Amino acid sequence: MRKMEAAIEVAGLQKSFGRTRALDGLDLSVATGEVHGFLGPNGAGKTTTIRILLGLLRADSGIARLLGGDPWRDIAELHRRLAYVQGDVALWPTLTGGEVIDLLGRLRGGFDPERRATLLERFDLDPTKKGRAYSKGNRQKVALIAALASDVELLILDEPTEGLDPLMGAVFRECIEEEREQGRTVLLASHILAEVEALCDRVTIIRAGRSVESGSLADLRHLTRTSISAELVSPASGLAELPGVHDLQVDGNRVHCQVETDELDEVLRHLSSAGVRSLVSQPPTLEELFLRHYEDDVAGDGTGTGTGSASAAGSVSP
Amino acid sequence: MTGLVGTRALVRLALRRDRILLPVWIVVFVGMAASSAAAGLDLYPTVGSRVMAAGSFNSTQSLVALYGRIYDPTSLGGIAMIKMGGIGAIFVAVLAILIVVRHTRAEEEPGRLELVGATVVGRYASLTAALLIALCMNLALAVLTAFGLIAAGLPADGSFAFGLAWAGVGIAFAAIAGVTAQLTRSARAATGIATAILGFVYVLRAIGDTAGQTGPRWLTWLSPIGWGQQFRPYAGNRWWVLLITVGFTIVVAVGAYALLARRDLGAGLVQDRPGPATAASTLRSPLALAWRLQRGGLLGWAAAFALLGLVFGNIASSVGDFVSTPQVRDFITKLGGEKVLVDAYIRVCLSVIGLAASAYGVQAAMRLRSEETGFRTEPILATATGRIRWACSYVSVAIIGTTMLVVVAGAGAGLAHGAQVHDMGDGFAVLGGALAQVPAACVLAGIVVAAFGLAPRLVAAGWVALVGFVLLGELGPLFGFDQWVMDVSPFTHVPKIPGTELTVTPLVTLTAVAALLITVGLVGFRRRDIG
Numbered sequence A: 001m002r003k004m005e006a007a008i009e010v011a012g013l014q015k016s017f018g019r020t021r022a023l024d025g026l027d028l029s030v031a032t033g034e035v036h037g038f039l040g041p042n043g044a045g046k047t048t049t050i051r052i053l054l055g056l057l058r059a060d061s062g063i064a065r066l067l068g069g070d071p072w073r074d075i076a077e078l079h080r081r082l083a084y085v086q087g088d089v090a091l092w093p094t095l096t097g098g099e100v101i102d103l104l105g106r107l108r109g110g111f112d113p114e115r116r117a118t119l120l121e122r123f124d125l126d127p128t129k130k131g132r133a134y135s136k137g138n139r140q141k142v143a144l145i146a147a148l149a150s151d152v153e154l155l156i157l158d159e160p161t162e163g164l165d166p167l168m169g170a171v172f173r174e175c176i177e178e179e180r181e182q183g184r185t186v187l188l189a190s191h192i193l194a195e196v197e198a199l200c201d202r203v204t205i206i207r208a209g210r211s212v213e214s215g216s217l218a219d220l221r222h223l224t225r226t227s228i229s230a231e232l233v234s235p236a237s238g239l240a241e242l243p244g245v246h247d248l249q250v251d252g253n254r255v256h257c258q259v260e261t262d263e264l265d266e267v268l269r270h271l272s273s274a275g276v277r278s279l280v281s282q283p284p285t286l287e288e289l290f291l292r293h294y295e296d297d298v299a300g301d302g303t304g305t306g307t308g309s310a311s312a313a314g315s316v317s318p
Numbered sequence B: 001m002t003g004l005v006g007t008r009a010l011v012r013l014a015l016r017r018d019r020i021l022l023p024v025w026i027v028v029f030v031g032m033a034a035s036s037a038a039a040g041l042d043l044y045p046t047v048g049s050r051v052m053a054a055g056s057f058n059s060t061q062s063l064v065a066l067y068g069r070i071y072d073p074t075s076l077g078g079i080a081m082i083k084m085g086g087i088g089a090i091f092v093a094v095l096a097i098l099i100v101v102r103h104t105r106a107e108e109e110p111g112r113l114e115l116v117g118a119t120v121v122g123r124y125a126s127l128t129a130a131l132l133i134a135l136c137m138n139l140a141l142a143v144l145t146a147f148g149l150i151a152a153g154l155p156a157d158g159s160f161a162f163g164l165a166w167a168g169v170g171i172a173f174a175a176i177a178g179v180t181a182q183l184t185r186s187a188r189a190a191t192g193i194a195t196a197i198l199g200f201v202y203v204l205r206a207i208g209d210t211a212g213q214t215g216p217r218w219l220t221w222l223s224p225i226g227w228g229q230q231f232r233p234y235a236g237n238r239w240w241v242l243l244i245t246v247g248f249t250i251v252v253a254v255g256a257y258a259l260l261a262r263r264d265l266g267a268g269l270v271q272d273r274p275g276p277a278t279a280a281s282t283l284r285s286p287l288a289l290a291w292r293l294q295r296g297g298l299l300g301w302a303a304a305f306a307l308l309g310l311v312f313g314n315i316a317s318s319v320g321d322f323v324s325t326p327q328v329r330d331f332i333t334k335l336g337g338e339k340v341l342v343d344a345y346i347r348v349c350l351s352v353i354g355l356a357a358s359a360y361g362v363q364a365a366m367r368l369r370s371e372e373t374g375f376r377t378e379p380i381l382a383t384a385t386g387r388i389r390w391a392c393s394y395v396s397v398a399i400i401g402t403t404m405l406v407v408v409a410g411a412g413a414g415l416a417h418g419a420q421v422h423d424m425g426d427g428f429a430v431l432g433g434a435l436a437q438v439p440a441a442c443v444l445a446g447i448v449v450a451a452f453g454l455a456p457r458l459v460a461a462g463w464v465a466l467v468g469f470v471l472l473g474e475l476g477p478l479f480g481f482d483q484w485v486m487d488v489s490p491f492t493h494v495p496k497i498p499g500t501e502l503t504v505t506p507l508v509t510l511t512a513v514a515a516l517l518i519t520v521g522l523v524g525f526r527r528r529d530i531g
Helices: A046-053 A075-079 A097-108 A113-122 A136-148 A164-182 A193-199 A215-223 A261-273 A284-301 A308-311 B007-017 B023-045 B047-059 B059-066 B075-081 B084-102 B112-117 B127-150 B156-183 B188-211 B217-222 B224-230 B241-261 B286-316 B326-335 B338-365 B367-373 B387-419 B425-433 B438-454 B462-478 B504-527
Strands: A006-016 A020-031 A035-039 A063-065 A082-085 A154-158 A187-191 A204-207 A210-216 A225-232 A245-251 A254-260 A276-282
Touching: A006 A046, A006 A204, A006 A245, A020 A035, A020 A187, A020 A204, A020 A284, A020 B007, A035 A046, A035 A164, A035 A193, A035 A254, A035 B504, A046 A063, A046 A154, A046 A187, A063 B188, A075 A215, A082 A136, A082 B007, A097 A113, A113 A136, A113 A164, A136 A154, A154 A204, A154 B224, A164 A187, A164 A193, A164 B047, A187 A193, A187 B188, A187 B367, A193 B387, A204 A215, A204 B084, A215 B047, A245 B326, A254 A261, A261 A276, B007 B217, B023 B075, B023 B127, B023 B326, B023 B462, B047 B075, B047 B217, B059 B084, B059 B188, B059 B286, B075 B084, B075 B156, B084 B127, B084 B156, B127 B241, B127 B338, B156 B188, B156 B224, B188 B217, B188 B286, B241 B504, B286 B387, B286 B425, B338 B367, B338 B425, B338 B438, B338 B462, B367 B387, B367 B438, B387 B425, B438 B462
Parallel strands: A020 A210, A035 A187, A035 A204, A082 A154, A154 A187
Antiparallel strands: A006 A020, A006 A063, A204 A210, A225 A254, A225 A276, A245 A254
């Protein structure tokens, strides 16, 4: 029964703090068993959404369902089934890391001591240090181990790798892969796009308290453009007239342009008819998509910058 | 001096943060001093009345231990300002400690100083800024207090001496706090050590002042509080004593700079030892966590309260000793004998204990807020722990801790007094009187909890209420406030035992008020946003 439901279902969520509107009709849907990336620039409302899902904040309006329950009302029952890692972990100065891991695990309703020991070793954490003596990265590890060692259905991670070194970032990725294999659901709010690309089945991108994109990575790649640099035998003509070609630069026999993924085939055909000497193509990255939303932000809402904000604003249904 | 670069910016930042705190404190201090002087003028209008009062004061060991000695029985300032010179100086010292720690270690602990330190700020800038602010604040306090006292009708030279005596204590403790801020990683511990030193030198002074001709009178001269009193405002104004304070301050401040030069940012000289790798099996509830976090502090408070109780109880039976003149003895016998005096003294001591215990309750209940603003509430509330259960844990520690401190001090006082009069019945009466303080003390913690639930930014209302109630209790009778004003303070309603019949109704009412405040706070907390 439960398996069939979405783990997280948020629709039209609104939340204001005084005059600032933090969430403005946000939608988010996380299916059970998936690793879901939650992306957005600073202040977009990621943490606010998570805090509403944890029952720490009360939404002004909109729907928020978590594991089939009401996040504000059913706190004790829901929280037994999830673990949370906050973005900037604060520890009690006089408690050791080991004590915090045990305490949080017990308050959640139990944890696996063997898994705790393995995780301590994998993350290379000294559990005997006092909270105030840990660096930012090590505080993050304490919270991560406490969350990963508990037997829960849902992990809510708010920028969990901020402050971890690349080596530990890799360990974290392994751990999330294992969680996925065990059928756990993960909501991963992050800034690190490589991490999201490597881990997530689906992503939701939000901006200014609203969801602007949601879908699988393949869906989103569809909206992005491949960068093409080619050296041709003869100068290409008519490229500019083709649909889906952007930022075209022609320098004699050299051509550089951005091509919408759907039109790639047609453009390549056109290039090869002119004779290709060399070709460099860069696959679309999430970063590019992400940056386009950032740029829109800078340019001002909705006015567009000629880079195709219309296509970015259209959402893709999975 | 590249180490001092940025001091000016830090001073301005600190003054901006303290723009309300500092003026309010200075006004409170000046007001306390001036109203004391004005009240003295009313109470002892003639030289004769002063000589008599000062004589009995100086021959009462307990009063001398608590406040110090009156050095010129004929002067109005001597008797009017004796309490302010002793107890007031403690408050001045506490304020200096708080200011220096607040702008040094308390900034360094959460890494805020790193943020500032990464800009163009020298290594010694933050300590220098903190000490400069403490110095200027104390000098301003000295001058304004002197003006206040002169306005109240005391002689100018003595008033300036009094202001400088206060400032001297404050400056000396600013330097001491400058040192303790270098020793530990935690601001709480730095404040704690400095406060412990303050308590220690106060006791040194008390022993020195009460010592006989052959006793260790020199101990007074080892205490910054003692220097303040040996300045002898209104009794000769020994200005040269100021040199001792200045010399001491310079030496201690140099020590603080030397320690600062030898340590890393964020580190203390006292290194953390590793702790247990796994939690004790009892650490499995929010209550266990709240207790674990506060037990060390509570044990420290309990030790201080036990000592306080023993000292109070020990002195109690000697209160009647000063009744030297036959007329006064006759008067007191008519009132009901020496026992009346002893009981009255015990009640004063117990009310001091009650106020001090409520101060513990206020700071323990404020832990709720500091845990929340320190982002340490979220990890707990993200587990299966409900909000009410989490909040109740801290409330429990506040209430049980307050009760425990009153019991410890009451038992100490009862034991010491019972042993002196060879009657443990009297001892139990003292303990009973102490217990009567508990409901009123809990009302203060209740005020904090109510604020925490309804208007979390205003949790400091607990301190405001406590200071207000203390001032009301001290100044209300002097100014003849109406009864309804006095009734605002929960401490007005504490039954006057030992000495009179126990009335239960006020205790029940106070308990109900405390319970109501806590309930209101918890309900508000359940409904509001966290953070």
